[in-house]
Amino acid sequence: MALQVITLEEIQARSKLAEVQALTEAALEPVEADALDLLQSELGRRLTVDTVDQAVTIPGSGMSILPLPERLDSITSVVSECMGDVTAMVHTDVDGWLLEGIYPYSYRFLSPVTITGKWGLACPDKGRRVLMDVIEAMVVRQADTVTHRNELAPWGSVSDGGLRADRDSTHREATLENLLRYDVRKRLSGLYRPDIVAAV
Numbered sequence: 389m390a391l392q393v394i395t396l397e398e399i400q401a402r403s404k405l406a407e408v409q410a411l412t413e414a415a416l417e418p419v420e421a422d423a424l425d426l427l428q429s430e431l432g433r434r435l436t437v438d439t440v441d442q443a444v445t446i447p448g449s450g451m452s453i454l455p456l457p458e459r460l461d462s463i464t465s466v467v468s469e470c471m472g473d474v475t476a477m478v479h480t481d482v483d484g485w486l487l488e489g490i491y492p493y494s495y496r497f498l499s500p501v502t503i504t505g506k507w508g509l510a511c512p513d514k515g516r517r518v519l520m521d522v523i524e525a526m527v528v529r530q531a532d533t534v535t536h537r538n539e540l541a542p543w544g545s546v547s548d549g550g551l552r553a554d555r556d557s558t559h560r561e562a563t564l565e566n567l568l569r570y571d572v573r574k575r576l577s578g579l580y581r582p583d584i585v586a587a588v
Contacts, residue, residue: 391420392436393511393519402517403524407531416523419530423522427515430564430572432581434508435515437461443504448497452489459484461506469499484509485582518568518575525567 396413403409411419428435441464446454461484466475477493480486487503489495511519564572 391417392424394420394516394523398516399520399523402520405524405528407527408524411527419523419526420519423519423526426522426564426567427519431576431579433579434458435511435519435579437508437510438506440506441504442507443502444507445500445502448499448501450496450498452494452496453481454487454497454501456480456485456487456503458507459509460487460503461508461510463503463505465502465504467502467504468497469501471499474501482582512579514575515579518564518572521568522564529567 391413396411396416399416400409400411424435438461444457446457449455460480463475463478463480465473466478466487468474474495477489477495478487479490481488487497487501
């Protein structure tokens with residue numbers, strides 16, 4: 389496994405916390421992967437781009453536009469089950485979320501198509517900044533032995549000597565809101581998976 393979006397130097401320049409400064413590249417890799425999973429789950433899309441072409445088969449929509457399951461960064465080929473290679477007849481629209489016929493073609497996606505290309509989005513700067521904040525919060529949380537022990541304990545009441553905490557799973561699970569304690573949606577506006585119906 390290797391770092392996918394950020395570098396150790398970037399996050400250490402952004403955060404002067406001792407826990408972040410003590411990180412090594414090997415220790416950062418699994419934390420970045422977990423933080424990226426959380427961020428992508430929130431956004432409903434990928435924040436990395438395939439390094440090699442991937443083929444994805446999508447059922448026909450019966451329409452002249454075809455909503456894609458993920459953003460298509462670049463097309464290598466589009467092959468229709470009934471018409472063969474239609475790469476020259478189609479292009480992407482709505483920033484790579486739709487496939488449609490190029491004028492003057494009135495191509496309709498009646499049968500499944502296999503789209504080969506690179507999928508995803510190269511993480512933009514505002515996504516990288518939020519990702520680094522999530523990583524920082526996760527590293528600090530892991531270094532806090534009481535918090536970490538509480539997270540590993542069964543859900544419900546936790547006691548530590550004379551201290552007792554009654555927390556349910558929604559307060560303890562690692563979500564972006566629980567980790568960062570601010571309105572993440574505002575910082576991530578524009579990066580969420582688009583509503584295809586609204587886009588059309």
